[in-house]
Amino acid sequence: MTETDPDTQADLASNKKTSKWLEAPVLISSLALLGLSLIWAATVHLTDDVLSTASRNTASMATDVADTYEAQVIRALREIDQTLKLVRYDTQRQTPEAAMRELGERDLLPPSLLFSIAVLSPEGNLLATHGNFRLQHPEEHTFFQEALNANQLTLSRPIDTEAGTFLYFARGVGSNQNQASGVVALAVHADYFVSGYDNTTLGDVGALGLVASDNHFRVYRSGDAISTGLPMGNFIGELPKLEDPSLAPLMYHPWDGVERYTVIRELFEFPLSVVVGLSHREQLEPALTTKREYFWRAALASVGLVGVAAILGFLSWRLQRTRQQAMQERVLHAQKVEYLAFHDSLTDLPNRAYFSRLLTQSMHEARRYERQFALLFLDLDRFKHINDSLGHDAGDDLLQEIARRLSRSVRESDVLARLGGDEFVVLLPNIPDPQQVAPVADKILAACGKPFTLAGQEFRVTVSIGITLFPKDGDDEQTLMKNADMAMYHAKELGKNNFQYFSESLNTDSLERLTLESSLRHALERNEFRLFYQPKRSMKSGQITGVEALLRWQHPELGMILPMQFIPVAEENGLIVPIGRWVLRTACQQSVEWQKSGLPPLNMAINLSARQFIDESLLDDIKQALQDTGMSPELLEVEITETMVMRDVETTVDILKELKSMGVRVAIDDFGTGYSSLSTLKQFPVDSIKIDSSFVQDLTRSVEDRGLTEAIIAVGRNLSLNVIAEGVETSEQYEYLKEQACDEFQGFYGNAALPADKLSQLITSLEGNSAEPRE
Ligand SMILES: Nc1nc2c(ncn2[C@@H]2O[C@@H]3COP(=O)(O)O[C@H]4[C@@H](O)[C@H](n5cnc6c(=O)[nH]c(N)nc65)O[C@@H]4COP(=O)(O)O[C@H]3[C@H]2O)c(=O)[nH]1
Numbered sequence: 001m002t003e004t005d006p007d008t009q010a011d012l013a014s015n016k017k018t019s020k021w022l023e024a025p026v027l028i029s030s031l032a033l034l035g036l037s038l039i040w041a042a043t044v045h046l047t048d049d050v051l052s053t054a055s056r057n058t059a060s061m062a063t064d065v066a067d068t069y070e071a072q073v074i075r076a077l078r079e080i081d082q083t084l085k086l087v088r089y090d091t092q093r094q095t096p097e098a099a100m101r102e103l104g105e106r107d108l109l110p111p112s113l114l115f116s117i118a119v120l121s122p123e124g125n126l127l128a129t130h131g132n133f134r135l136q137h138p139e140e141h142t143f144f145q146e147a148l149n150a151n152q153l154t155l156s157r158p159i160d161t162e163a164g165t166f167l168y169f170a171r172g173v174g175s176n177q178n179q180a181s182g183v184v185a186l187a188v189h190a191d192y193f194v195s196g197y198d199n200t201t202l203g204d205v206g207a208l209g210l211v212a213s214d215n216h217f218r219v220y221r222s223g224d225a226i227s228t229g230l231p232m233g234n235f236i237g238e239l240p241k242l243e244d245p246s247l248a249p250l251m252y253h254p255w256d257g258v259e260r261y262t263v264i265r266e267l268f269e270f271p272l273s274v275v276v277g278l279s280h281r282e283q284l285e286p287a288l289t290t291k292r293e294y295f296w297r298a299a300l301a302s303v304g305l306v307g308v309a310a311i312l313g314f315l316s317w318r319l320q321r322t323r324q325q326a327m328q329e330r331v332l333h334a335q336k337v338e339y340l341a342f343h344d345s346l347t348d349l350p351n352r353a354y355f356s357r358l359l360t361q362s363m364h365e366a367r368r369y370e371r372q373f374a375l376l377f378l379d380l381d382r383f384k385h386i387n388d389s390l391g392h393d394a395g396d397d398l399l400q401e402i403a404r405r406l407s408r409s410v411r412e413s414d415v416l417a418r419l420g421g422d423e424f425v426v427l428l429p430n431i432p433d434p435q436q437v438a439p440v441a442d443k444i445l446a447a448c449g450k451p452f453t454l455a456g457q458e459f460r461v462t463v464s465i466g467i468t469l470f471p472k473d474g475d476d477e478q479t480l481m482k483n484a485d486m487a488m489y490h491a492k493e494l495g496k497n498n499f500q501y502f503s504e505s506l507n508t509d510s511l512e513r514l515t516l517e518s519s520l521r522h523a524l525e526r527n528e529f530r531l532f533y534q535p536k537r538s539m540k541s542g543q544i545t546g547v548e549a550l551l552r553w554q555h556p557e558l559g560m561i562l563p564m565q566f567i568p569v570a571e572e573n574g575l576i577v578p579i580g581r582w583v584l585r586t587a588c589q590q591s592v593e594w595q596k597s598g599l600p601p602l603n604m605a606i607n608l609s610a611r612q613f614i615d616e617s618l619l620d621d622i623k624q625a626l627q628d629t630g631m632s633p634e635l636l637e638v639e640i641t642e643t644m645v646m647r648d649v650e651t652t653v654d655i656l657k658e659l660k661s662m663g664v665r666v667a668i669d670d671f672g673t674g675y676s677s678l679s680t681l682k683q684f685p686v687d688s689i690k691i692d693s694s695f696v697q698d699l700t701r702s703v704e705d706r707g708l709t710e711a712i713i714a715v716g717r718n719l720s721l722n723v724i725a726e727g728v729e730t731s732e733q734y735e736y737l738k739e740q741a742c743d744e745f746q747g748f749y750g751n752a753a754l755p756a757d758k759l760s761q762l763i764t765s766l767e768g769n770s771a772e773p774r775e
Pocket residue numbers: 534549550551562563564567580583607608609639669670726727728729746747748749752753
């Protein structure tokens with residue numbers, strides 16, 4: 001039975017689904033991924049935006065700077081050219097010296113600190129100067145020659161002098177015959193053209209320069225570094241044409257390895273171009289810093305998000321696991337509860353409730369497929385004795401072993417269950433022929449009959465089996481079980497350790513039993529009980545030493561009923577206590593009467609049942625009976641079975657001591673059938689032990705029984721007890737026991753139980769005659 005309740009299963013199923021798709025670990029991871037994507041998408045978008053804005057602004061700024069620079073350069077160049085033209089003009093009218101002086105005096109020349117002006121002869125000799133104009137370099141001469149022949153403003157390459165690097169501007173001075181009669185030249189420090197470099201705008205690696213048509217810088221400045229004559233290569237040709245002319249393209253400057261937003265403007269009036277460049281790295285530094293900042297923030301936010309997600313994920317995983325564990329525990333608990341509800345905890349077999357279900361199910365199937373099945377009702381023989389004498393633990397071990405043996409004796413498809421106590425059932429499905437059950441029952445009997453070892457002792461247990469067939473012996477659970485039980489009882493009555501099929505006649509017997517039970521209740525009032533007395537004889541002399549009172553029920557309709565037929569019923573319903581009281585009193589009265597009639601005093605033994613022995617009024621009853629009848633306590637002997645004394649050793653010892661203190665004798669009946677050890681036996685203040693008749697019966701045939709009988713006699717001798725053999729029927733048994741020095745015997749070989757009058761006759765007849773038992 002491993003079914004679980006539907007609610008729990010549904011819970012589990014839905015939990016599985018939810019956990020798969022919606023439970024937090026997956027959900028949280030997904031959300032975290034989404035969050036990360038959003039953070040990084042936003043960051044990339046923002047930084048791209050910042051960078052492109054910065055880039056656009058820088059490009060635009062480069063254009064603005066270029067506009068300004070271009071205007072400055074053009075203004076400067078125009079002024080220079082204007083000055084040269086003015087000097088040329090005056091020189092053509094008067095001597096160069098006079099012209100220069102006059103222009104100087106009229107303050108028409110530029111400041112001599114920045115610009116120096118000279119008029120040179122066609123041979124290159126200085127004719128007049130303004131400022132500190134000196135000829136120091138051979139290249140100057142070449143340049144003036146070029147300028148002499150050119151009819152336009154001519155610009156020199158940068159010329160290094162002691163005073164620095166200069167740029168020369170020159171125009172030829174025409175003569176009247178249109179022949180150049182000299183050159184007007186202006187020298188300006190190359191730095192002058194890049195002095196407008198503004199660090200706040202251009203930064204430390206911005207670029208500002210003038211480039212001539214030979215693709216060489218006349219002057220170039222980046223930060224504080226100024227250079228002249230730097231080659232530019234084919235840079236201008238590589239400049240891309242942008243859609244938006246107000247934006248400068250980003251170009252790599254090969255001359256100094258810097259990437260700049262670059263603007264190059266060709267000056268229309270002069271053979272020069274201005275170059276302006278704003279460093280990409282430098283100008284975009286704030287934007288790049290912002291970008292880095294954004295990335296850091298995004299990274300921090302990501303770490304935070306991942307951290308939070310990890311914590312939440314972990315917590316939810318824990319929660320989920322706890323929930324799953326709780327759920328599993330619930331299921332396991334439910335399964336366990338269900339298992340326990342339907343299984344016997346000792347043997348793990350299906351219990352009565354589960355068997356009932358299985359039986360109902362088997363009945364349905366058998367009806368549907370028109371099949372027949374068999375039900376075997378098993379009960380251990382003498383299990384109660386084992387439980388009482390060896391204790392409950394040993395009893396439990398025995399039941400477990402029986403369950404194992406039964407499991408091995410039946411098929412997987414058969415049903416085996418324990419109904420409780422020592423009752424088991426086996427259901428054999430689909431039995432077309434009732435005779436097929438017999439081999440199975442035999443197998444079970446053989447399996448259970450093998451010796452067991454319990455509490456260090458080896459012994460055998462037998463089983464009685466009742467068999468019913470469905471639908472022949474009953475087509476409902478109750479009838480089937482009742483009939484199987486009845487068949488089992490029948491097997492017990494027939495000597496145990498066998499199996500019996502149910503038959504209708506058993507039903508009739510059981511009805512009789514019912515009648516018996518109800519009439520037993522009135523037997524005492526109606527005075528239907530009788531006592532018979534069986535003599536005990538001395539082994540040596542054959543003389544009658546005492547008698548055992550044995551109960552008989554004189555039923556008005558059923559006739560004489562033996563105690564074994566009604567005492568178990570009286571034990572069950574408690575009537576044994578008042579009946580036992582009657583036996584005690586009657587036996588005592590009889591003993592006193594016999595003595596009064598002149599018979600010698602005889603020991604009078606009475607049997608006490610288990611229920612009677614533990615009854616609180618026992619001692620008072622005995623005292624009262626002795627007192628009321630006047631019987632001498634020494635003549636009274638109570639017989640209790642070995643199993644009874646072993647049940648609760650302490651209480652038994654107390655009761656026996658009380659009896660002894662009253663002077664009453666005690667005998668242990670059926671000795672050898674229980675499991676009392678010598679040491680336990682020593683504790684009991686008893687006078688006699690009675691060897692059980694079952695050992696005596698087989699004395700001449702069974703070596704085992706002989707051994708046991710001899711052992712019991714030895715125990716008795718050891719403890720100085722009177723040993724009486726019960727059920728002696730033959731002279732062989734008698735002779736053997738006599739040989740073993742058994743003290744007394746009882747049995748048909750001596751006398752059967754007799755009514756009181758017959759017994760007094762017997763004793764009277766024996767007086768003076770031979771006391772030998774009859775042959
Ligand atoms: N086969 C055979 N049987 C022999 C022989 N000699 C004696 N018997 C029978 O063996 C039984 C001996 O009594 P028990 O062991 O105390 O066993 C007694 C005793 O345990 C119980 N019983 C008898 N009377 C009373 C009683 O008054 N009170 C109680 N509580 N139990 C009683 O009923 C049992 C049976 O009593 P009974 O039927 O009278 O059976 C008696 C007796 O008739 C023999 O040679 N062969």
